[in-house]
Amino acid sequence: PDPTNNAHITQLVPGAAAGSTDARKLLYTGANSQTGRENLSARVSCDDGASWPGLRTIRHGFSAYSSSTALADGKFGVLYEGNYTDSMPFASFDEEWLNYVCAPQASKDFTADAGATHKLSVTVTNQEDTVLNGALALAASQKFASNSVDIANLPAGESRTVELDVKVPVTANGKYLLQTIFTAADGTTAQGNLRATIAGKEVTGIE
Numbered sequence: 001p002d003p004t005n006n007a008h009i010t011q012l013v014p015g016a017a018a019g020s021t022d023a024r025k026l027l028y029t030g031a032n033s034q035t036g037r038e039n040l041s042a043r044v045s046c047d048d049g050a051s052w053p054g055l056r057t058i059r060h061g062f063s064a065y066s067s068s069t070a071l072a073d074g075k076f077g078v079l080y081e082g083n084y085t086d087s088m089p090f091a092s093f094d095e096e097w098l099n100y101v102c103a104p105q106a107s108k109d110f111t112a113d114a115g116a117t118h119k120l121s122v123t124v125t126n127q128e129d130t131v132l133n134g135a136l137a138l139a140a141s142q143k144f145a146s147n148s149v150d151i152a153n154l155p156a157g158e159s160r161t162v163e164l165d166v167k168v169p170v171t172a173n174g175k176y177l178l179q180t181i182f183t184a185a186d187g188t189t190a191q192g193n194l195r196a197t198i199a200g201k202e203v204t205g206i207e
Contacts, residue, residue: 031063200204
């Protein structure tokens with residue numbers, strides 16, 4: 001998601017050997033919004049930008065153009081617009097703060113009725129070099145909710161498809177951007193996005 005706002009991509013591990021796992025990792029900074037220049041976030045890709053499972057918010061609220069780079073002390077620096085006149089904040093963080101795991105998710109957009117439970121198939125891919133254990137669920141929301149499904153002993157380089165029971169609220173109507181979250185046993189996370197189109201219920205009995 002992006003509201004037309006200049007972003008930036010750089011290598012997560014500068015100088016990594018060509019063809020290595022680290023060489024495929026990218027760091028992206030940009031607005032995590034579809035409606036405005038806000039919620040400056042850092043995203044991590046482990047596959048040359050084909051997917052972006054890592055996501056961490058740098059600043060909530062207004063935040064516009066950004067530029068990022070690796071620093072000499074092993075951290076990353078991000079310079080970004082805090083407003084349009086006199087604010088250019090600088091943020092820095094290390095790779096641990098990103099709290100990501102290379103486990104992108106793939107699922108199809110779906111259409112459902114308000115008040116229904118939708119069976120959502122989600123494929124999780126382990127792009128790490130070791131076996132993954134964790135759980136998958138829909139990200140916490142005031143509207144949609146799901147169960148949590150355990151994913152155990154997922155070998156490196158392999159994928160597994162599981163099914164979530166997504167509860168569609170009775171008040172839902174229209175289009176929504178939903179997020180799935182895989183949480184590994186060590187607490188690191190990966191996210192995936194999909195869209196839901198919900199047919200609202202007709203309201204009757206109101207005079």
